[in-house]
Amino acid sequence: MISKIAKLANLIIDEKDLDKFEKDFSSILAYVDKLEEVDVSGIEETANLSCVENVLRDDIEERKETKELLDLMPDKKDNYLQVNEVFEEND
Amino acid sequence: MIDLTNLTIKKAHEGLKEKKFSCVELTQSFLDKINTKDKEINAYLTITPELALKQAKNADEKIKKGEINILTGIPCAIKDNLMIKGIRCTAGSKFLDKYVAPYNATVINKLKDCVFLGKTNLDEFAMGSSCEKSAYFPTHNPHDLERVPGGSSGGSAAAVAANECVFALGSDTGGSIRQPACFCGITGLKPTYGTVSRCGLIAFASSLDQIGPMTKSIEDAELVFNAIKGKDKMDSTSCDENRNKDLKEIRIGVPKEYFGKGLDPEIEKAVKNAINFYEKNNAKIVEISLPHTDYALACYYIIAPSEASANLARFDGIRYGKVADGENLIDYYLQNKTKGFGAEVKKRIILGTYTLSAGYYDAYYKKALKVRTLIKKDFEEAFEKVDIIISPTSPCLPFKIGEMVDDPLAMYLSDIYTVSVNLAGLPAISIPCGESNGLPIGMQLIAPAFMENNLFKIAKLYDNTRN
Numbered sequence: 001m002i003s004k005i006a007k008l009a010n011l012i013i014d015e016k017d018l019d020k021f022e023k024d025f026s027s028i029l030a031y032v033d034k035l036e037e038v039d040v041s042g043i044e045e046t047a048n049l050s051c052v053e054n055v056l057r058d059d060i061e062e063r064k065e066t067k068e069l070l071d072l073m074p075d076k077k078d079n080y081l082q083v084n085e086v087f088e089e090n091d
Numbered sequence: 092m093i094d095l096t097n098l099t100i101k102k103a104h105e106g107l108k109e110k111k112f113s114c115v116e117l118t119q120s121f122l123d124k125i126n127t128k129d130k131e132i133n134a135y136l137t138i139t140p141e142l143a144l145k146q147a148k149n150a151d152e153k154i155k156k157g158e159i160n161i162l163t164g165i166p167c168a169i170k171d172n173l174m175i176k177g178i179r180c181t182a183g184s185k186f187l188d189k190y191v192a193p194y195n196a197t198v199i200n201k202l203k204d205c206v207f208l209g210k211t212n213l214d215e216f217a218m219g220s221s222c223e224k225s226a227y228f229p230t231h232n233p234h235d236l237e238r239v240p241g242g243s244s245g246g247s248a249a250a251v252a253a254n255e256c257v258f259a260l261g262s263d264t265g266g267s268i269r270q271p272a273c274f275c276g277i278t279g280l281k282p283t284y285g286t287v288s289r290c291g292l293i294a295f296a297s298s299l300d301q302i303g304p305m306t307k308s309i310e311d312a313e314l315v316f317n318a319i320k321g322k323d324k325m326d327s328t329s330c331d332e333n334r335n336k337d338l339k340e341i342r343i344g345v346p347k348e349y350f351g352k353g354l355d356p357e358i359e360k361a362v363k364n365a366i367n368f369y370e371k372n373n374a375k376i377v378e379i380s381l382p383h384t385d386y387a388l389a390c391y392y393i394i395a396p397s398e399a400s401a402n403l404a405r406f407d408g409i410r411y412g413k414v415a416d417g418e419n420l421i422d423y424y425l426q427n428k429t430k431g432f433g434a435e436v437k438k439r440i441i442l443g444t445y446t447l448s449a450g451y452y453d454a455y456y457k458k459a460l461k462v463r464t465l466i467k468k469d470f471e472e473a474f475e476k477v478d479i480i481i482s483p484t485s486p487c488l489p490f491k492i493g494e495m496v497d498d499p500l501a502m503y504l505s506d507i508y509t510v511s512v513n514l515a516g517l518p519a520i521s522i523p524c525g526e527s528n529g530l531p532i533g534m535q536l537i538a539p540a541f542m543e544n545n546l547f548k549i550a551k552l553y554d555n556t557r558n
Contacts, residue, residue, distance in 0.1 A: 002441065005441050005444050005445050005448070006437075006441055008444050008448065009400065009428075009440050009441055009444040010407070010421070010424040010425055010428050011425070011428050011429055011432070011437055011440065011441065012425055012429040013437065013441075017434065021434075021438065021441075024438060024499050025438070025441065025442065027499070027500055028392065028438075028442060028499065028500065028503075029442075029445075031388075031389060031392070031500060031503075032389040032392055032393050032455070032459075033389075034385070034386060034389045035386055035389050035390065035393070035455075035458050035459060035462055037386075038383070038386055038458075038461075038462050038465065040458060040461035040462060040465070043461040043464050043465060044461070044464055045457060045460035045461050045463070045464065046460055046461075046463040046464040046467055047298065047460055048298045048328065049284045049285065049298060049328075049515075049516035055324075055327035057324065068176075068177075068191070068193035068194070069193055069410075071191070072190065072191065072193065072410065072411035072412075073410060073411065074408065074409075074411070074413035075413075081409070081410060083409055083420065083423075084417065084419055084420040084423050085419065085420060086420055088419070
């Protein structure tokens with residue numbers, strides 16, 4: 001089960017750690033299953049806490065310096081970030 | 092010569108104003124202290140002497156011209172999940188080992204008159220309660236070097252307690268300011284959700300995270316809070332609200348669910364003594380109930396990892412933080428995420444991915460959000476009867492490094508008194524209230540939303556009389 005979820009999250013759990021991981025994961029899940037005891041009929045969700053209104057800004061272009069961001073990029077070509085192919089041959 | 096590293100903000104400010112010492116002297120004292128003491132404590136991940144001395148010189152010039160405010164030239168430490176432009180920012184992770192912050196966090200801009208001594212250690216991506224999950228090294232509790240300083244803001248707490256800075260900034264998602272403050276015998280405030288901008292804080296769980304001060308005194312916490320709070324256009328969850336309530340008679344709520352099994356008897360004794368103190372000083376003590384207390388941890392351990400799995404998706408080694416190569420795009424993600432993240436972070440990402448996945452979203456995440464409403468309501472109802480709630484901050488004394496590492500649940504359970512506060516978005520402060528064999532004990536005061544003023548007022552009452 002862990003390997004399937006790990007794949008969704010783009011992670012690999014090492015073979016040697018898998019057992020402990022499964023154990024820890026099961027015990028955490030067993031603990032959070034406690035919530036099944038709670039009657040939530042008619043209760044609204046609280047997804048966020050703040051002054052809940054949409055905050056907008058004016059639709060004006062803001063130019064920002066990019067040097068610091070470019071310096072962090074591992075692979076560059078001119079001022080562009082270089083990455084692996086997103087679409088492969090047979091797409 | 093007085094020990095300059097021992098001063099509170101107030102005392103340091105007086106000394107600077109009265110020209111008893113310069114800011115450069117003050118800063119150098121701390122840099123020297125860090126140089127000698129931090130070998131044993133390991134509070135700092137990155138020390139920034141060049142930046143600090145430059146800021147100190149600027150502060151001295153300002154002071155010469157008479158332009159001095161309470162925080163001018165005060166040396167502080169910043170938790171390493173807060174960005175200072177041009178300075179390395181790791182979030183305690185190998186993923187960001189070489190990452191240099193491209194901009195200042197809003198709180199850093201607000202503290203522009205201070206002196207930044209360096210970035211402090213934390214559990215990786217703020218996920219932990221002991222600082223043992225830092226990808227670099229554990230921090231040691233200045234009161235007992237074999238013990239943890241707490242977490243995730245363990246480095247900040249230890250730096251303040253060891254006089255390696257005047258004050259520090261931490262962040263709190265489930266107790267990460269309050270618990271280490273408690274373990275290190277200092278003051279730590281988690282403000283009301285939304286009062287302090289999260290822009291520039293490397294996000295863990297966006298509906299729970301808040302930045303706050305870690306200080307030597309309650310007064311210092313109030314000073315820093317007032318400096319860093321405020322609505323910020325860069326954080327749309329931030330607001331300027333401030334609520335005041337006249338306290339003619341102080342009603343203190345003691346939650347019956349918080350004083351049962353699992354609480355160390357020494358801690359219980361110390362906190363009950365503190366409550367007795369309030370009673371002797373004309374406060375009314377009211378037993379209250381927070382009936383959903385038992386479900387708070389489960390609720391937190393669904394919501395926080397869920398939000399974390401979304402927030403940490405950005406770490407893929409593409410735009411920054413490359414730690415590995417891959418044969419193709421997907422393999423690149425796999426290699427970087429696997430090598431970049433530590434075990435605890437991976438665990439929480441997997442938990443969060445699971446609870447948000449199709450088929451489980453309703454049963455886990457949506458359900459937790461509803462239980463969250465019930466927890467929030469518990470506090471709202473309690474605050475109709477009382478003005479402040481007092482509880483222990485931690486159920487246990489600072490444990491030894493390595494003691495809790497094998498039992499994830501035991502570690503999570505140590506957050507039991509702090510997580511509800513984040514779920515409900517309330518302000519809470521941890522202040523020292525005793526000790527057991529030299530190990531600090533702390534108590535937590537919780538106030539209704541946006542009533543930090545009452546928190547400070549009531550905390551000071553206890554603190555002033557004790558001293």
